[in-house]
Amino acid sequence: MDSSCAQQRPCAHKSASVLANDQLAERTWRLRLHGPEVAALAQPGQFFMVRIAGRTDPLLGRPFALYDTVLDGQGGLVGLEIVHLVVGKMTTLLSGLKPGDSVEIWGPLGMRFPAVPDHVARVTLVAGGIGQTPFLAYSRELLGGRGFAGKSAQKVVDKVELVYGARRESLLAGLDAFVQAGACVLPCTEDGSLGLKGRVTDGLDTLEKPEWIVACGPEPMLYAVARWARERGVPCQVSLETPMACGLGICFSCVVKVASSEQASGWDYQRVCIDGPTFDAANLIDLQK
Amino acid sequence: MIPPTALSTKLGRLHLPNPVLVASGTFGYAREMAGLVDFKKLGGIVPKTVTLNPRPGNPPPRTAETTSGLLNAIGLDNDGLEYFLQNHLPWLASTEVACPIVLNIAAKSADEFPRMAARVKGLPGIAALELNLSCPNVAGGIDFATKPDLCRAVVASARDACPDLPLLAKLTPNVTNIVEIAQGAADGGCDAVSLVNTFLGIAIDWRRKKPILGNGMGGLSGPAIKPLALRCVWQVARAVNIPIVGIGGIATIDDVMEFMVAGASAVQMGTVSFYDPTAATRVIDQLPEALATLGVSSVAQAIGLVSKTWHPAI
Ligand SMILES: Cc1cc2nc3c(=O)[nH]c(=O)nc-3n(C[C@H](O)[C@H](O)[C@H](O)COP(=O)(O)OP(=O)(O)OC[C@H]3O[C@@H](n4cnc5c(N)ncnc54)[C@H](O)[C@@H]3O)c2cc1C
Ligand SMILES: Cc1cc2nc3c(=O)[nH]c(=O)nc-3n(C[C@H](O)[C@H](O)[C@H](O)COP(=O)(O)O)c2cc1C
Ligand code: FES
Numbered sequence: 001m002d003s004s005c006a007q008q009r010p011c012a013h014k015s016a017s018v019l020a021n022d023q024l025a026e027r028t029w030r031l032r033l034h035g036p037e038v039a040a041l042a043q044p045g046q047f048f049m050v051r052i053a054g055r056t057d058p059l060l061g062r063p064f065a066l067y068d069t070v071l072d073g074q075g076g077l078v079g080l081e082i083v084h085l086v087v088g089k090m091t092t093l094l095s096g097l098k099p100g101d102s103v104e105i106w107g108p109l110g111m112r113f114p115a116v117p118d119h120v121a122r123v124t125l126v127a128g129g130i131g132q133t134p135f136l137a138y139s140r141e142l143l144g145g146r147g148f149a150g151k152s153a154q155k156v157v158d159k160v161e162l163v164y165g166a167r168r169e170s171l172l173a174g175l176d177a178f179v180q181a182g183a184c185v186l187p188c189t190e191d192g193s194l195g196l197k198g199r200v201t202d203g204l205d206t207l208e209k210p211e212w213i214v215a216c217g218p219e220p221m222l223y224a225v226a227r228w229a230r231e232r233g234v235p236c237q238v239s240l241e242t243p244m245a246c247g248l249g250i251c252f253s254c255v256v257k258v259a260s261s262e263q264a265s266g267w268d269y270q271r272v273c274i275d276g277p278t279f280d281a282a283n284l285i286d287l288q289k
Numbered sequence: 290m291i292p293p294t295a296l297s298t299k300l301g302r303l304h305l306p307n308p309v310l311v312a313s314g315t316f317g318y319a320r321e322m323a324g325l326v327d328f329k330k331l332g333g334i335v336p337k338t339v340t341l342n343p344r345p346g347n348p349p350p351r352t353a354e355t356t357s358g359l360l361n362a363i364g365l366d367n368d369g370l371e372y373f374l375q376n377h378l379p380w381l382a383s384t385e386v387a388c389p390i391v392l393n394i395a396a397k398s399a400d401e402f403p404r405m406a407a408r409v410k411g412l413p414g415i416a417a418l419e420l421n422l423s424c425p426n427v428a429g430g431i432d433f434a435t436k437p438d439l440c441r442a443v444v445a446s447a448r449d450a451c452p453d454l455p456l457l458a459k460l461t462p463n464v465t466n467i468v469e470i471a472q473g474a475a476d477g478g479c480d481a482v483s484l485v486n487t488f489l490g491i492a493i494d495w496r497r498k499k500p501i502l503g504n505g506m507g508g509l510s511g512p513a514i515k516p517l518a519l520r521c522v523w524q525v526a527r528a529v530n531i532p533i534v535g536i537g538g539i540a541t542i543d544d545v546m547e548f549m550v551a552g553a554s555a556v557q558m559g560t561v562s563f564y565d566p567t568a569a570t571r572v573i574d575q576l577p578e579a580l581a582t583l584g585v586s587s588v589a590q591a592i593g594l595v596s597k598t599w600h601p602a603i
Contacts, residue, residue, distance in 0.1 A: 011324055013566055051564055056357040056512045056540075060564045106325070106566060245352040245359060246563035248325070250317035252337070252363050253352035269345055269366060274321065 010041045013106040015053065018097045019070070019079060025173035027086040028130065029095045032070055032079060033105060039080040041108050042066045043148045044138035045239065045278050048107035049247040050082065050094070058089040063244045063273070065134040065216075066108065068177075069148065083173060085130040109247045110277050113138055114237060116212055122159040124210035125183070126200050126225050128217020129166050134239055135216070136174065139183040161186065161210075163203040165221070169194035201228045210234050214278070216241070223289070226281035236281040242272045249274035257285035291577040295587035298332070298554050300532045301480025303417045303455035305389055305555060307332040308588050309545060309573050312536055312559035313393040313421065313459075314338060314363065315510075318377045319386060322566065330570045332555060333389040336373075336381065338421045340394070341401050343369035348503035353492040358513030358538075359560050360492050362504035365395055370405055374412070382414020389416035391457065399433070399443050403450035410451045418454050420447055420479075423461030423486035434460045437473030444477025457534060459483035462521050471525040481532040483557065484521045488514055511560040512538045519551055526552020526596040540568060542575040546583065550595040554588075 020032040038048070049061030064082040072078050086095050097103070113134075116123060123142055125135045139162065140146040144155030165188040166172045172194060178185050187195030188203040196203050200217075201224050204210065209232065215225040216239035229236035245253045255269035258279065262268070267285045270276070281287050296307040310333035316322060319334050328334065346366025353360045367373070381390045392415045396402045402420060409415055422434035422443065433443050444458050458474035460467060462485040471482045487508025492501040500506070518537020526533055535553030539545060540561040548556050561568045576588075585591050 013325060058354065059357055059359065059511055059560075060354055104565075243350055243352070245354075245361075246566075248317075248563070248566060249321035250315060251352065251361070251563055252314075252317070252346065252366050253349070253361065255346070255349055255351065255366070265345075 012038050015102050016105045017102045018099050021097050026170040028173040030083045032081045034079045036077045039069050039077050043112035044141050045113035046108035046110050048105050051104045053104045062090045063247050066137050067133050068136050083133045120212045122211050123157050124213045125162045126215040127164045128221035131217030139181045143182040163200045165200035226287040237278050238281045239278040240272050244273050247273045259283045298588050305332045308555040310557045311569050312557035315559035315562050325566050328386045328388050331388045333391050335391045335393050338365050338393045338395045339370050339373045341370050353501040358509050358511040360507040362502045362507035391417045391419050393419040393421050395421040403446040406447040406451035419457040419459050421459050435464050437469045440473035441477035444474050444479045448478040455480040457481050457483050461486050463489045467521050468524050468528045471529045475531040483534040485518050514538045522553050523551045523596050542572045542579050545572050546579050549591045552593040552596040554592050
C-alpha cells in the first residue's frame, strides 16, 4: 500500500501515427510510431500505455515496453517502436494497424533500469518470450550504441549477453537487431529448434558466472531465474509485467509484495507501474519461494 | 459568451468553481498526475479513500476489464488517516494544486466516521468530507448505505463531529430503492449525495475454473454503467430535495450534460482518467459551448432541466 509519491517524471500524452507495422515472428509485431516528443523522454526499462481512440472495447490502454527509438538519416529522433505478442483484444487490433492509422500513447512511464554498479563489466540479460522487448534499447545503451532522454551514447559495460528463451524458433523475434546492437545472443528453445535445447536457466548454466542479471518474462521463468541467481549469489533485477489498468499510479491495481522493514508483516504492496517495473529480485516476497 | 463564473456550482454549503471533479480511487493522491493534468482547472479532487488505520488491500489481480467496463476489488489499500494528513494533505492543499479537495473516508464500524471527522475538523486544505458508505470490496463497508435509518445515523454522527465542513454521502447503487437511502442521507444532514459507487459484479475465467479477481467479486465502473448511474441520479432528483453529485461512466461532455439535466449539480469522473488521463480538464473546456447549445447561460440553469420538468405522455 506504500503510497509515497513517485517523484514527478516527465510524461506526455499524444496521438501518434503509425509509420510501419511489421511482423517479426510468429504472432509478434513491431509497431513503429511517430512521436518525437514522447521518444525524447524515454529510457530503457520504461514503458508506454497504448490505446485506440474512440472505442470503449477494449477500454483501457495497454502497457508496452520501449523497444527502440527511431532515428532519421541525420540521427534526429522521429519516434519509437514497440514489439508485441498477439494475446487478446488490444494486441489483435494493434497487429492490424496500417501506416497512417493512429493510436493514443502516454508515457514514458515507470522507472528506467537501475544503474549498473561501477565494478560490473558484463551484464547478462535473460528474456522469456516477449519479455525480450525492453532489452534491445538497453543493449544499445549499455554498449554505447545509442543515448536516450537527451544523453549522448556512452559505453557502460564491456559485454552484454542475452539469454533468450522461447518455446520454438518461430517465436524468437528480432535476433538480428540484438546482434547488430553488439549483444552476444544465446537462444534457448524448449524443442531445440534453434540454439540450446532447454530453458533459460539451462542457458545460464553454460555461461561464465554472471556479474549482474536483468530478467524479464513470464512469472514462472522469473521465479526460476531469481532462484538460480540467489543460489549462486548473483545480483538479479527482474522487470515485471503485472496487468495494469492505468500505468500512472492512480488505480492501485498493479501491486506486488515488496520487502519492507516498516511493516509488521515484513512486506508492503508497491505499485509496479511507478515503483517498478524493475525490482531487485531479493526484495520481491513472492520470488523468495 | 458564457463567463467563467457561470460554471460555478453549489452543493449545499460547498461552492465549486465548476461542476467537474475527479472521483475517489481513480486519481490516486493526485500527485501521480502532476505534469499530465492541470489541477487548477478542476472543479475538485477527491483523493483515494482514507481509513482510520492502514489497510494493505486485496490480493491481486485487483482489476479486470469487461466489455466497455472495469471490475475492481482494490480493497481500500491505503496507509491510514495519520499518514494521509502528514504526507498527502500538505501537498494537496498547496498552491501547486489550487483546487478544492474533498476528503473521502470509509469506516469499518459506525463509530469510526465521527472519530475521523473529528480528527480533520478545522484542518486547512479540506473543502469537504465525502463519506464512502458504499465500498463493495470491504466486509461491512457496504452496510451503511443499504438501510435508510443507518445511513441517516451515520451521516448525522459525522455532521455532529465536524459541523463546519460540507458533507457528502457517497451511496451504493446495490440497493432495491436508492431513493429511500438518499432520503436517509438527506435527513442525516448531508449537503449532497454522491451517486454512485460501483455496481457489484464478477468476472470468471472458466478455463482456469476461478474468478479473475483475487477477491472474487468486484465493483463495475466505466462506460458500461452509465445508463444505470444516470437512472439513479434521475430517480433521486425527482424524489428527494438534495443536491446530487453524479458519478458513473462519465467520459465525455455529452455524458456531463446528461447527468446535469438529469439533476446532478456536479459530476465526478472516475475510470476515464485511467484511459484518457486529461478527460476531466477537456470536458471543462467544452462546458461553455455545451451550455450555450442547451440554451442556458449557467450551470445552475442546466441542473435538473429535464428531470424536474419531464412527465410521461399520457
Ligand atoms: C510494464 C509492462 C510492459 C509490457 N511490455 C510488453 C511488450 O513490450 N510487448 C508485449 O507484447 N507485451 C508487453 N506487456 C504485456 C502486455 O501489456 C499485454 O500482453 C497486453 O496488455 C495484452 O492486451 P490484450 O488486449 O491483447 O489482451 P487481453 O484481451 O487483455 O488479454 C490478455 C490475456 O490475459 C488474460 N487476462 C486478462 N486480464 C487478466 C487478469 N486480470 N488475470 C489473468 N488473466 C488475465 C486474458 O484472458 C488473455 O489471455 C507488458 C506489460 C507490462 C506491465
Ligand atoms: C479502481 C477503482 C478504485 C476505486 N476506489 C474508490 C475508493 O477508494 N473510494 C470510493 O469512494 N470510490 C472508489 N471507486 C469508485 C469511483 O469513485 C466511482 O464511484 C465509480 O468508479 C463509478 O464512476 P466511473 O464509472 O466514472 O469510474 C473506485 C473505482 C475504481 C474503478
Ligand atoms: S496500473 Fe494503475 S496504479 Fe499501477
